[in-house]
Amino acid sequence: MGSGADLKELCRTIRESRVTGARRVSVCGGTGCRAYQCVAVAQALRDELDRQGAGEQVELKVTGCHGFCERGPLVVVYPERVMYQRVACEDTAEIVSESILGNKVIERLVYADPTDEKRIPLEPEIPFYRKQERVLFGANGQIDPTRIEDYFALDGYTALAKALEEMSPEQVIAEVKKSRLRGRGGAGFLTGRKWEICGGATPKEGGTRYIICNADEGDPGAYMDRSLLEGNPHRVIEGMLIGAYAIGSNTGYVYVRREYPLAVENLRIAIQQARDYGLLGDNILGSDLSFDLRIFTGAGAFICGEETAMIASIEGRHGSPRPRPPYPAVSGLWGEPTNVNNVETWANVPGIIAQGAGWFASIGTEGSKGTKIFSLVGKINNTGLVEVPMGITLREIIYDIGGGIPKGKKFKAIQTGGPSGGCMPESLIDMPVDFDRLTEAGSMMGSGGLIVMDETTCMVDVAHYFMRFLADESCGKCTPCSQGTRHLSAILDRICKGKGEPEDLERLKELAWIVKNGSLCGLGMTAANPILSVLRYFPEEFEAHVREKRCPAGVCKSLISFNVDVEACRACGKCVKECPVAAISGGRKKKPAVIAQEKCIRCRMCHEVCPFDAVRIA
Amino acid sequence: MSAERVVVNINGCEAEADASRPLLEAIREAGISIPTLCYHPALQPYGACRLCLVEAEWDGRKRMVAACSTPPAAGMRVWTGTEDALRARKLSMQLILARCSGVPGIREFAAGLGVVDTPFEKKDEDCIQCGLCERVCRELVGRAVISYVGRGAAREVRSPFGKESDVCIGCEACVAVCPTGKVRSSWAGGRLVMETWDTTLEIESCPGCGCPYVPKRMLEHLGPKAGKMNSDLSLCPACRRRAAAEKYRYATRALSVGARPLGEREE
Numbered sequence: 001m002g003s004g005a006d007l008k009e010l011c012r013t014i015r016e017s018r019v020t021g022a023r024r025v026s027v028c029g030g031t032g033c034r035a036y037q038c039v040a041v042a043q044a045l046r047d048e049l050d051r052q053g054a055g056e057q058v059e060l061k062v063t064g065c066h067g068f069c070e071r072g073p074l075v076v077v078y079p080e081r082v083m084y085q086r087v088a089c090e091d092t093a094e095i096v097s098e099s100i101l102g103n104k105v106i107e108r109l110v111y112a113d114p115t116d117e118k119r120i121p122l123e124p125e126i127p128f129y130r131k132q133e134r135v136l137f138g139a140n141g142q143i144d145p146t147r148i149e150d151y152f153a154l155d156g157y158t159a160l161a162k163a164l165e166e167m168s169p170e171q172v173i174a175e176v177k178k179s180r181l182r183g184r185g186g187a188g189f190l191t192g193r194k195w196e197i198c199g200g201a202t203p204k205e206g207g208t209r210y211i212i213c214n215a216d217e218g219d220p221g222a223y224m225d226r227s228l229l230e231g232n233p234h235r236v237i238e239g240m241l242i243g244a245y246a247i248g249s250n251t252g253y254v255y256v257r258r259e260y261p262l263a264v265e266n267l268r269i270a271i272q273q274a275r276d277y278g279l280l281g282d283n284i285l286g287s288d289l290s291f292d293l294r295i296f297t298g299a300g301a302f303i304c305g306e307e308t309a310m311i312a313s314i315e316g317r318h319g320s321p322r323p324r325p326p327y328p329a330v331s332g333l334w335g336e337p338t339n340v341n342n343v344e345t346w347a348n349v350p351g352i353i354a355q356g357a358g359w360f361a362s363i364g365t366e367g368s369k370g371t372k373i374f375s376l377v378g379k380i381n382n383t384g385l386v387e388v389p390m391g392i393t394l395r396e397i398i399y400d401i402g403g404g405i406p407k408g409k410k411f412k413a414i415q416t417g418g419p420s421g422g423c424m425p426e427s428l429i430d431m432p433v434d435f436d437r438l439t440e441a442g443s444m445m446g447s448g449g450l451i452v453m454d455e456t457t458c459m460v461d462v463a464h465y466f467m468r469f470l471a472d473e474s475c476g477k478c479t480p481c482s483q484g485t486r487h488l489s490a491i492l493d494r495i496c497k498g499k500g501e502p503e504d505l506e507r508l509k510e511l512a513w514i515v516k517n518g519s520l521c522g523l524g525m526t527a528a529n530p531i532l533s534v535l536r537y538f539p540e541e542f543e544a545h546v547r548e549k550r551c552p553a554g555v556c557k558s559l560i561s562f563n564v565d566v567e568a569c570r571a572c573g574k575c576v577k578e579c580p581v582a583a584i585s586g587g588r589k590k591k592p593a594v595i596a597q598e599k600c601i602r603c604r605m606c607h608e609v610c611p612f613d614a615v616r617i618a
Numbered sequence: 619m620s621a622e623r624v625v626v627n628i629n630g631c632e633a634e635a636d637a638s639r640p641l642l643e644a645i646r647e648a649g650i651s652i653p654t655l656c657y658h659p660a661l662q663p664y665g666a667c668r669l670c671l672v673e674a675e676w677d678g679r680k681r682m683v684a685a686c687s688t689p690p691a692a693g694m695r696v697w698t699g700t701e702d703a704l705r706a707r708k709l710s711m712q713l714i715l716a717r718c719s720g721v722p723g724i725r726e727f728a729a730g731l732g733v734v735d736t737p738f739e740k741k742d743e744d745c746i747q748c749g750l751c752e753r754v755c756r757e758l759v760g761r762a763v764i765s766y767v768g769r770g771a772a773r774e775v776r777s778p779f780g781k782e783s784d785v786c787i788g789c790e791a792c793v794a795v796c797p798t799g800k801v802r803s804s805w806a807g808g809r810l811v812m813e814t815w816d817t818t819l820e821i822e823s824c825p826g827c828g829c830p831y832v833p834k835r836m837l838e839h840l841g842p843k844a845g846k847m848n849s850d851l852s853l854c855p856a857c858r859r860r861a862a863a864e865k866y867r868y869a870t871r872a873l874s875v876g877a878r879p880l881g882e883r884e885e
Contacts, residue, residue, distance in 0.1 A: 301769065318766040323665040323687035476747060476766075476773025478666045483713040486771040487738050507737060514709035517682045517702070518668045 001278055002286040004161030011152045018153060023058050024078045025100060026141060030065030030227055031262050033072035037089070038062075041073045044092040052096050061150075064140040064231015064266075068128055069384040071111065076123055076141060083123040084109040114381065114403065128382045131401045133363065135371050136347050137387045140231035145266040148273040151234040157279055159350035163242045164287040167353075172246035173199060176349065178357035180369040185214055185305075185342030186420065186446045187522070188368075188435040194339060198329040199247040201337035209249040210338040211240055212314075213346055215256040215263065216298055216305035219418030220469065222449035224373040225343035227385055229256065229263035232347070233270035237293065239346035241284065242353055244291040247339055251292060255310050258297040267295055302419075302473035306521050307332075307340040309475065320475040321521035342447070344373060364390035368434040372445070378415075378452040381406050394429040398452060409454040413537070417446025419466045419473075420526035422533025423459060442533050444526070458555035459538040460545050464492040466530035474523065481524030484515035488531060497558040500546035508535070554617035557602040561618050566592040568614035575606035575615060624692040629699060635690035642670050642685035650698050653707065653731055654686055655714070655797050656748035661757055663687035664749050667714065671706040673697040682706055712736040717743050721798045744800040751775055751792035751801050761785050761839075764792070764815060777815045786812055787840075788819040788833030805830070826857030 001007050027033075027042040042062050049055045066074050071085035077099055084095060084106065091109060098104045110121040120126050123141075143150040151157070163172050177192025203209055213236060217225040229236060240252050256264050271293050274280045282290040296314050303309045304319040311333050313319040332338025348370060352360045361369045368390035374397065376386050381403030388397060394414055398404065405411050413423040422443035424431070431437055435445050453462065471485035488511050491504050512528035519525045535542060544550045551559040564575075569592035576587040583600045587593030595606065595615075607615040622637040628648050635644035640663050645652055656667040665687035672685045676694040682702065697703060711728050716738035718724045724746070728734070749766075752775050756762040763786040767776045777783040788810045792801045802813045808830050810819045819833040831854040844851050850858055 303769070320766065323663060323684065325689060471770055474770040476768070476770045477664075477749070479668050479710050479713050479717075479746070482747065482771050482773065483717055483738070487713075487716075490739065510709065510737065514706060514713070518671055518706050518710055520665050520668070520684070 004158070004165045004285055007152075007157055007161050007285060008155075011155050011158065014149050014153045021079045023100060024061065025058060025095075026061045026063045026076050026078070028064075028066040028072060028074040028141075029062035030069075030072075030140075030230055031260075032065060032069040032223070033074060034262070036072050038073035040089055041075070041087050041092060044089040045075070045096065048092045048096040049100070052101060054096065054101055058100055061144045063143055064145050065227035065385060066141055067132075067134075067137055067227075067385040067387075068126070068382065070382050071384075080121075081123040082121045083111065083126065085111055128384070128386075128401055128403065131396065132387050133371050133389050134387045135351065135363075136228070136232075136235070136344070137373055137385065139235070140227070143232055145231055145233055146269050148234060148270065148277065151232070155354075156234050157238050157241075159354040160238050160241050160245075160279070161285055163245055163353050164285055164289060169199065169246045169248060172242060172353065175357045176246070176352060179352045179360040180357075181345065181348055181352060181360065182368060182435060183342055184344035184348070184372065184447070186417065186444065188445060191341060191345055194329055194341070195243065195247050197327070198337045198339040201330045203336050207334075207336050208251060209247055210333045210336055211243050211247060211249045211252040212307075212310065212333070212338060212340040213240060213252070213254040213343055214305060214307065214310060214340055215254055215260070215343050216302075216310065217257060217260075217343070217447060218302035218305045218473070219420075219447050219449045221377045221451050222375050222418060222447045224375055224385055224448050226260050226263050228343050228347055228373070229254075229260070230266050233263075233267045234274065235347045235350060236267075236343055237270060237274055237280070239349035240293065241279070241289070241291060242349050243339065243341070243346065245287075245289050247337075249339070250290050251294070253294050253296050253314060253333075255296045255298060255304070255314065257304075258299060264295060264297060271295070301475075302469075303475045303521075303523055306523060308521070310340065311338065318475075320477045321523075323520060344448075365432060365434045367436045368445075372433065372448055374433075374448045374450045376402050376450050376452070378450075379405055379409065379454040379457065380452040388433070390434055391432045393432055394424065394450075397433070397450065398429065402452065405452070405454050409456060411452070412455050412457055413453045413459060413462075415443075415451040415453065415462065415530075416449070417444035417526075417529070418449045419470050420444060420522070420529055421446045421449075422529045423453070423462065423537060424533075425537045442536055443529065456553055456555070458551050458553040459534045459541050460492070460551070461496060461553075461555050463531045463534040464489070464496050467492050467527075470523070470527045470530075474527075475521075478518075478520040478524060480514045480518035481520070481527060484511050484519070484524070485527050487511050488515070488528070492531070495542075495545050496551075496556045498545075498549040498556075500549070502546070504546055505535075505542075560602060561597055562595050562600055562602065562604075562606060563616055563618055564593045564595060565614045565616050568612050569593055570612050570614070572611065574609050574611065578605045578609045580605065624690050624694075626690050626692075626694045626696060628696045637690055639690075640686050641672075641674070641683075641688040641690045641694070641696065644690055645672070645685055645696065645698060652685060652698060653711070653727075655727070655746060656750060657686040658750060658754070658795065661750070661753045664753060667746065667748055668710040669707055669714075671703060671710065673700050673703050707731075708733060713738060714746050716740050718746055718798055720744075723798055727797070744798050745774070746798060747773060747775075748797060749775070750795040750797070754791045754795050759787070759789055759791050761787060761789075763817075777817065780816065783812075783815055783817045786815060786817050786819065787836040787838075788812065789836060822852065824852070824854035824857050826853045826860070829854060 049058055073087045075084040075087045099106055105121045107119050110119045111126050112119050173195050181191045182188040215225050280292050298304050301319045304313045306321050307328050308321040309319045328338045364370050371387050371389050373387045377383050386401050413425050415423050438445050467489040471489040474481045474485050476482045515528045544552050554560050571587050571590050573587045575593050576584045581599050583596045584593050623634050624637045626635050633648045653669045656664050663686050665684040670685040671682050674683045674696045676691045711733045715728045716736040719740040720742045752764050763783045764775050764777050767774050790803050793803050804811050808821050810833050821830040822834045824831040
């Protein structure tokens with residue numbers, strides 16, 4: 001394609017060749033649904049369509065993540081957009097005959113509102129989706145990520161054409177600055193400002209500027225970037241192309257963590273297809289821009305999500321950060337000006353160019369513009385990926401979109417920002433989600449992981465979990481982090497085992513202080529947040545563990561015991577059968593069950609299976 | 619970088635700093651004592667030990683920085699003795715001391731800073747991860763024999779796969795810079811053993827006096843770089859001086875033939 005006009009023509013042709021209103025079906029093929037055998041479901045659907053003679057007429061598309069991961073495998077029938085959830089291979093015959101060919105809705109497979117059991121067949125009307133603003137993520141349902149034509153059908157790459165043909169690089173930077181887009185990787189630096197600094201920095205003699213897409217996504221529970229790369233890789237590529245034009249770069253890297261094989265594969269395919277269409281390579285769309293992308297996979301280190309450690313990794317060195325300044329925008333990969341942005345940040349760029357900075361800035365709050373994709377996980381009914389405007393409250397996300405806490409349990413806290421963030425108690429969930437507000441509350445936006453916790457979560461155990469994670473992931477270069485996280489982790493380990501000492505609180509505070517104030521990089525500087533937020537918002541729970549050797553939530557194994565309430569026990573024998581270490585005797589012939597404490601491994605099975613709630617945690 | 623001078627303010631006093639050198643040097647030139655373990659003037663700043671933490675303000679933000687890896691900026695204000703700065707340096711020392719509680723050099727260094735004990739659980743390790751061995755080998759000597767392996771508290775410096783190195787030239791720069799004595803070497807039986815890297819190097823004897831002199835690999839590495847001096851390098855320093863003196867005596871004798879030297883001399 002030699003010009004933007006050629007591209008627009010191609011997009012139009014593809015769109016017109018597709019019959020709108022045609023009966024078609026899409027199956028979510030994201031990694032989450034793959035764990036639920038969606039590939040087999042898609043194949044079964046394909047086979048059924050063939051078997052029932054409709055294989056030619058009905059298009060079946062395996063797409064990227066649809067976001068409603070709790071309910072996968074997901075199958076959506078178009079044009080009505082009837083969504084079937086928790087689909088098994090056994091259901092596919094019925095779906096084809098009754099729904100796809102028979103135009104009927106299969107009630108039992110459709111989403112049911114938990115409050116009134118009312119069936120909601122249409123995807124956009126499901127409360128989980130209705131309250132979202134799926135500016136970026138909505139396209140996933142329309143795209144087979146292995147077919148660039150699907151991206152063209154949505155006017156893909158026309159924002160790039162607009163930038164190349166109607167704007168100068170300076171104007172592109174100005175537009176991104178005007179949009180006030182802030183980095184979606186966690187730090188929230190103004191993207192346009194970073195581009196300006198990088199574009200203004202001179203490469204070495206005979207050198208070049210680099211742009212990097214940070215797809216390391218290391219926060220436990222966060223998988224937004226994975227789903228964007230898996231489901232809509234061209235969106236990210238287009239954003240990087242626009243950035244390359246604005247900054248003046250001819251080489252880009254996408255650094256993907258190796259734990260994301262599907263994202264790596266779909267990106268590899270997308271890059272090849274973009275090259276085939278001349279959208280990567282020399283003189284793109286007939287312009288002066290020559291640019292190509294390389295994929296670089298990580299090797300299992302969380303710290304390589306930090307930009308200077310990532311750069312070291314790409315250079316073949318040990319993935320450790322280095323002091324800044326100089327910032328990578330001025331001197332980065334091989335000493336050249338390098339612009340590193342997160343996957344979601346790049347994905348926002350085409351929209352800003354196509355629809356204007358004004359449109360983007362009309363969404364969100366004063367300090368945080370646009371939408372944010374969050375992964376909503378943990379003790380929540382509607383686990384999945386949600387895209388919402390900045391400024392929405394945590395309460396709305398948890399209850400209106402997330403559907404509240406399962407099994408009627410009570411909300412306790414929500415962890416934001418991953419291991420660098422903190423827990424927010426109920427008193428704070430009317431807080432608008434916004435970079436600055438979250439930081440003020442002692443947490444941070446981070447990459448967008450939201451981990452919901454209920455009354456059965458022990459906050460000290462949560463702090464311990466994150467501390468162990470950080471001690472394991474610390475690169476080991478600077479003393480405060482490598483030693484600080486090590487000691488913090490060991491002290492919390494003792495506390496959770498009932499061996500807390502009165503001096504531990506002081507020790508934790510001293511360690512937290514030096515880790516926060518003395519560390520070399522962001523991992524270390526934020527490493528104390530989990531324990532600090534627990535001390536700030538749940539001090540009583542911490543005190544109970546240290547002074548009373550008690551775990552109020554009934555989680556820390558060394559501090560709890562399982563006992564049978566003889567009044568409530570009906571001697572049904574279920575717990576006896578389930579106990580993996582045969583620690584329970586009795587429970588039959590009207591004799592109540594008895595748990596032998598010395599054999600009990602605190603696995604909770606008896607408590608979970610008892611139909612009479614007779615197993616109590618003390 | 620050129621030697622641009624900038625004016626900074628250290629503890630209320632104005633001072634001129636070389637903008638291409640770390641802030642630490644300007645602070646020390648001002649007569650203020652700041653401890654360091656991982657800093658070396660001939661190496662790139664590393665910023666690992668955090669013993670040189672000071673408070674600095676520039677661009678409207680005040681933060682705790684490692685002076686060894688902070689470039690001085692015009693108008694920067696620095697405070698080295700605030701409560702927070704002192705606390706930061708003390709805690710960093712206490713963490714290092716806890717890690718290598720049995721290393722005499724570290725205990726003495728800490729005692730010199732007034733840190734004789736540590737509130738943290740003591741370990742008996744021998745490496746503080748200052749990186750000096752790796753950095754001197756790669757940056758100054760240019761051999762890159764060793765590198766970092768592993769992460770966090772378990773991070774180590776090793777040769778690839780911990781195996782005998784075939785690129786080490788036995789210069790022992792790593793031994794010279796190690797603050798804990800973990801990096802050790804010994805000479806025995808005509809061999810240099812780089813004990814920490816499990817590497818043994820053959821020592822060449824001097825052709826002049828026959829004494830064991832230099833690792834063969836070092837001669838091989840320096841030889842091509844020495845050009846015309848090559849033959850002289852294989853001689854030990856004493857024999858080299860003798861050889862040079864011979865040449866000089868020969869030359870002056872040649873000059874003095876037919877001329878009476880200054881000051882009567884009878885041979």
